[in-house]
Amino acid sequence: MLRRLAAAAAPRAFFSSSTPHALPHLYINSPGGVVTAGLAIYDTMQYIRSPVTTLCIGQAASMASLLLAAGARGERRALPNARVMIHQPSGGASGQASDIAIHAKEILKVRDRLNKIYAKHTGQAIDRIEQCMERDMFMDPEEAHDWGLIDEVIEHRPVSLVSDAVGSDLPNLGGGGDGANKATDEPSPA
Numbered sequence: 457m458l459r460r461l462a463a464a465a466a467p468r469a470f471f472s473s474s475t476p477h478a479l480p481h482l483y484i485n486s487p488g489g490v491v492t493a494g495l496a497i498y499d500t501m502q503y504i505r506s507p508v509t510t511l512c513i514g515q516a517a518s519m520a521s522l523l524l525a526a527g528a529r530g531e532r533r534a535l536p537n538a539r540v541m542i543h544q545p546s547g548g549a550s551g552q553a554s555d556i557a558i559h560a561k562e563i564l565k566v567r568d569r570l571n572k573i574y575a576k577h578t579g580q581a582i583d584r585i586e587q588c589m590e591r592d593m594f595m596d597p598e599e600a601h602d603w604g605l606i607d608e609v610i611e612h613r614p615v616s617l618v619s620d621a622v623g624s625d626l627p628n629l630g631g632g633g634d635g636a637n638k639a640t641d642e643p644s645p646a
Contacts (some may be wrong), residue, residue, distance in 0.1 A: 498522060540597070
């Protein structure tokens, strides 16, 4: 799944970098996936000018939890029944002993890199990250918030996200009962 998303991320990065006013939203329901595909998405999120809003709508496990945490500060959310899971990367190698040693060195480098990224976005100390990621660590949204992976747990879509989707006239859609357009003080069209 992350591979397909990574392939779609590059063209969107061009669009987002050329239209910095567009606020991209990343809805996450993923068990994770290949680390390099996840890092391609992460790098794209960091590359574009617009801050990326992340929302966990089911699960954000493994690499997907890193993408959830990589959203813009204040814009990382989860729904109440979402689950988040962090752990160290896993992999398998076969072949000659020298090839297995090469793969082992590489996965340890990747683990260190991922730990630094988690530290950057969560504020956790590297030693705590290493300790917590020794085994699978599952969290509910409140625990993910306490851990620094998200900024808030939400039950309803915030008005700011709805206005991003429908345009800046959202406050005028509800009307104040007087028929006036609050932005221009002109009568609303009938």
